[in-house]
Amino acid sequence: MSSAERGSHHQVVAVLLSLVHCVQCMARSQLAPNQFMRKFCIYIPNQTDRLEMPSSVTLSMFVKMANYTILFLFSLIFLSSSHASVQDFCVADLIGPDSPAGYFCKNPAKVTVSDFVYSGLAKAGNTTNIIQAAVTPAFVAQFPGVNGLGLSLARLDLAPGGVIPFHTHPGASEVLIVLRGYITAGFVSSANSVYVKTLKKGDVMVFPQGLLHFQVNAAKIHAKAIVSFSSASPGLQILDFALFANDLPSSLVGKTTFLDPAQIKKLKGVLGGTG
Ligand SMILES: *[C@@H]1O[C@H](CO)[C@@H](O)[C@H](O)[C@H]1NC(C)=O
Ligand SMILES: *[C@@H]1O[C@H](CO)[C@@H](O)[C@H](O)[C@H]1NC(C)=O
Ligand SMILES: *[C@@H]1O[C@H](CO)[C@@H](O)[C@H](O)[C@H]1NC(C)=O
Numbered sequence: 001m002s003s004a005e006r007g008s009h010h011q012v013v014a015v016l017l018s019l020v021h022c023v024q025c026m027a028r029s030q031l032a033p034n035q036f037m038r039k040f041c042i043y044i045p046n047q048t049d050r051l052e053m054p055s056s057v058t059l060s061m062f063v064k065m066a067n068y069t070i071l072f073l074f075s076l077i078f079l080s081s082s083h084a085s086v087q088d089f090c091v092a093d094l095i096g097p098d099s100p101a102g103y104f105c106k107n108p109a110k111v112t113v114s115d116f117v118y119s120g121l122a123k124a125g126n127t128t129n130i131i132q133a134a135v136t137p138a139f140v141a142q143f144p145g146v147n148g149l150g151l152s153l154a155r156l157d158l159a160p161g162g163v164i165p166f167h168t169h170p171g172a173s174e175v176l177i178v179l180r181g182y183i184t185a186g187f188v189s190s191a192n193s194v195y196v197k198t199l200k201k202g203d204v205m206v207f208p209q210g211l212l213h214f215q216v217n218a219a220k221i222h223a224k225a226i227v228s229f230s231s232a233s234p235g236l237q238i239l240d241f242a243l244f245a246n247d248l249p250s251s252l253v254g255k256t257t258f259l260d261p262a263q264i265k266k267l268k269g270v271l272g273g274t275g
Contacts, residue, residue: 120138212239
């Protein structure tokens with residue numbers, strides 16, 4: 001269970017408890033619910049003011065609904081004053097371990113605005129590398145404020161000829177917006193259908209969770225994009241690196257990919273794999 005889910009479960013339990021409490025007080029008071037609310041709780045507007053009811057809803061049904069709604073709102077008012085500080089956020093305490101539910105929360109007293117601001121995407125990543133491209137992440141590890149919020153982002157820079165090779169984010173869907181240049185982007189579905197398009201500045205494309213996808217610079221100028229993820233820790237697995245940048249024996253790579261040994265040797269050499 002993520003910290004956000006835990007928070008909302010606590011909230012539901014607290015709503016129910018304060019509802020029960022309110023109803024008990026009301027029963028003991030021997031006042032009609034509306035009188036009780038007026039006396040002890042909140043102003044209740046005239047229920048007949050500006051009502052637009054479907055004809056099937058009778059006035060008495062509405063009055064009942066209104067009473068319950070007011071009770072419910074009343075409970076929420078209780079809640080929002082007593083629990084606000086622990087439920088608003090859970091800034092990552094990066095000293096502790098990461099887990100599927102995210103990091104532990106930093107002590108709220110020590111949280112500052114800089115936990116919610118990240119300037120690391122202002123600068124272009126270094127594209128002097130084999131892929132002539134750079135991914136600059138603003139995931140929870142770089143940007144602790146996104147912990148538990150189910151989102152994060154990254155900056156893509158592609159020099160002319162640059163490519164973000166086939167990869168997948170096991171934990172998130174992705175949306176990409178092109179800020180400069182032209183990018184040919186695509187993904188392959190589980191049914192092996194290909195969805196590919198050359199995007200220009202301002203275009204947005206979405207990549208469903210877990211599917212293999214890529215981005216290639218489609219022009220002779222530097223291309224820039226911002227991508228956003230539906231997780232604070234989307235994860236990243238690059239297909240070629242998984243195959244050729246480790247010590248998976250070449251014989252097994254050949255067996256499982258049907259590539260010939262010379263090609264495997266070459267790619268292992270380029271990407272730093274052994275075996
Ligand atoms: C409800 O409306 C009536 C008539 O407009 C008014 O006299 C009365 O004071 C109102 N009651 C409340 C609680 O606003
Ligand atoms: C709702 O309020 C009305 C008016 O005060 C009251 O007559 C009625 O019994 C209440 N209904 C419930 C379900 O509390
Ligand atoms: C970019 O990376 C290359 C290769 O690692 C390095 O030689 C170069 O100094 C870096 N450039 C900058 C501006 O950091």
